[in-house]
Amino acid sequence: MKNFLLRISIIFLIIFFQLNFLNLIFLENRLVNLSILAVISWVIASGFEKIWIWIVLLGFLNDIFLAQKIGPNILFFISFAYLISFVSRRFIIERRFSGFLLVIFFILMGNVWGSFFDFLFSGADISAEIVSYMKNYFINWKDFIGTNIYAGICFYFIYNLINRVEKYIARNESRLKMSL
Amino acid sequence: MSRKFTSRKIFKVVIVCIITFLVMWWNPYNFFSGLRSFFIGITLPVQKTFASTADKVDSFGEAISSIGKLKKENRNLIEENLRLKVENVKMADIEKENIDLRNQLNILPRDKFNLESAHIIGRDSYDNNSWVLIDKGQRHGVEKGMSVIVSEGVLIGKIQEVFTSSAKVIFITDKSMNINVEAVETGAIGVVKGAYGLGLTMDLVLQTDSLRVGDKVITSDISQNIPRGLLVGEIKEVDPAKNDLFQKAIISPPIDFSKLRFVFVIKNVNN
Numbered sequence: 001m002k003n004f005l006l007r008i009s010i011i012f013l014i015i016f017f018q019l020n021f022l023n024l025i026f027l028e029n030r031l032v033n034l035s036i037l038a039v040i041s042w043v044i045a046s047g048f049e050k051i052w053i054w055i056v057l058l059g060f061l062n063d064i065f066l067a068q069k070i071g072p073n074i075l076f077f078i079s080f081a082y083l084i085s086f087v088s089r090r091f092i093i094e095r096r097f098s099g100f101l102l103v104i105f106f107i108l109m110g111n112v113w114g115s116f117f118d119f120l121f122s123g124a125d126i127s128a129e130i131v132s133y134m135k136n137y138f139i140n141w142k143d144f145i146g147t148n149i150y151a152g153i154c155f156y157f158i159y160n161l162i163n164r165v166e167k168y169i170a171r172n173e174s175r176l177k178m179s180l
Numbered sequence: 181m182s183r184k185f186t187s188r189k190i191f192k193v194v195i196v197c198i199i200t201f202l203v204m205w206w207n208p209y210n211f212f213s214g215l216r217s218f219f220i221g222i223t224l225p226v227q228k229t230f231a232s233t234a235d236k237v238d239s240f241g242e243a244i245s246s247i248g249k250l251k252k253e254n255r256n257l258i259e260e261n262l263r264l265k266v267e268n269v270k271m272a273d274i275e276k277e278n279i280d281l282r283n284q285l286n287i288l289p290r291d292k293f294n295l296e297s298a299h300i301i302g303r304d305s306y307d308n309n310s311w312v313l314i315d316k317g318q319r320h321g322v323e324k325g326m327s328v329i330v331s332e333g334v335l336i337g338k339i340q341e342v343f344t345s346s347a348k349v350i351f352i353t354d355k356s357m358n359i360n361v362e363a364v365e366t367g368a369i370g371v372v373k374g375a376y377g378l379g380l381t382m383d384l385v386l387q388t389d390s391l392r393v394g395d396k397v398i399t400s401d402i403s404q405n406i407p408r409g410l411l412v413g414e415i416k417e418v419d420p421a422k423n424d425l426f427q428k429a430i431i432s433p434p435i436d437f438s439k440l441r442f443v444f445v446i447k448n449v450n451n
Contacts, residue, residue: 021230067216078200118306
């Protein structure tokens with residue numbers, strides 16, 4: 001129960017901090033998506049197998065609070081989490097430098113993929129507008145770089161928070177197993 | 181020996197994707213609307229607290245960054261104040277004249293809107309010019325499709341979804357929006373569409389109509405649920421597209437959508 005409350009609190013905190021705080025002060029289209037950073041942190045800290053159901057819940061609650069169709073964020077987060085897990089198994093994430101590069105790659109990929117999913121489910125005429133969408137996305141290259149730098153800074157804090165909580169949960173679970 | 185497919189990660193991903201696709205295909209909006217209203221309703225105080233903290237942080241940041249400019253700005257404001265006082269006296273006289281003329285010609289007063297002021301408490305995560313969440317909903321008489329303005333006449337969007345105490349406003353710069361408009365000076369009519377956060381484009385303007393850079397663009401009579409005469413923007417660039425059936429123009433909105441804090445919902449128009 002305690003573990004459940006801890007994880008659900010993180011999810012709500014991330015969503016409210018994103019929707020009602022960060023998006024209101026991070027202006028000029030340099031928006032950082034904390035949920036993407038949370039997915040990366042969770043998969044790195046605990047692994048896909050342990051955390052996938054929470055990622056589905058994070059996607060579901062994102063769709064609820066963003067007042068949009070239920071589904072796009074679930075699809076995006078679960079597929080993104082799988083990809084992170086798939087890629088990080090083939091590279092050694094524990095090594096400081098390669099781990100750092102990999103995290104940067106995940107953040108970049110998460111932002112691009114997230115925006116693409118948002119476009120895909122926005123009801124736009126995909127075949128007619130995909131080219132202008134992609135062109136416009138990369139025209140704002142300063143915003144793109146700015147967003148990813150902000151995201152890197154935010155990732156440090158999110159990862160620390162999630163890593164600590166996950167370690168605490170792991171300790172609790174191992175204590176419970178030993179007492180049984 | 182390879183593991184069973186059902187115990188693999190990819191199996192879980194596939195199952196989640198199938199279920200999600202079924203949910204999306206079966207009922208994208210209504211099935212979860214009760215749950216959504218419940219969640220948004222019970223967490224509204226928390227959301228408002230976060231939003232007001234964001235406002236304070238933002239105001240503090242702006243105050244810090246503008247300390248150097250304040251002295252110069254103050255001097256300019258004093259000068260402007262004097263000029264406006266003189267102008268105000270002239271305007272009062274003109275207004276009196278206007279009322280007299282309208283009475284003589286039996287013309288009704290200009291449209292007056294019944295407005296509901298609202299505070300922005302949430303914003304889209306992917307595109308700052310797409311939508312916002314406001315702290316007024318069904319309880320305050322807000323309904324789907326109502327127009328949302330700022331400064332008593334600048335159209336910024338429409339209500340897309342309403343909850344008990346909050347509502348989602350979709351901006352005119354969103355790619356899904358189409359608004360019937362006309363150019364003030366030339367009377368050219370067309371449709372304004374969002375252009376992926378890069379502003380607005382005026383499309384479907386007949387080749388026989390004339391478009392001029394700098395001309396103001398307002399909502400036309402044809403716009404459903406949108407009162408006529410709301411300012412949409414100014415023509416920045418004209419694309420005559422001689423080989424096409426219609427001309428196009430790039431419209432620059434008069435306000436920065438990412439800096440909005442308060443908006444007004446037009447509940448109805450009182451003639």
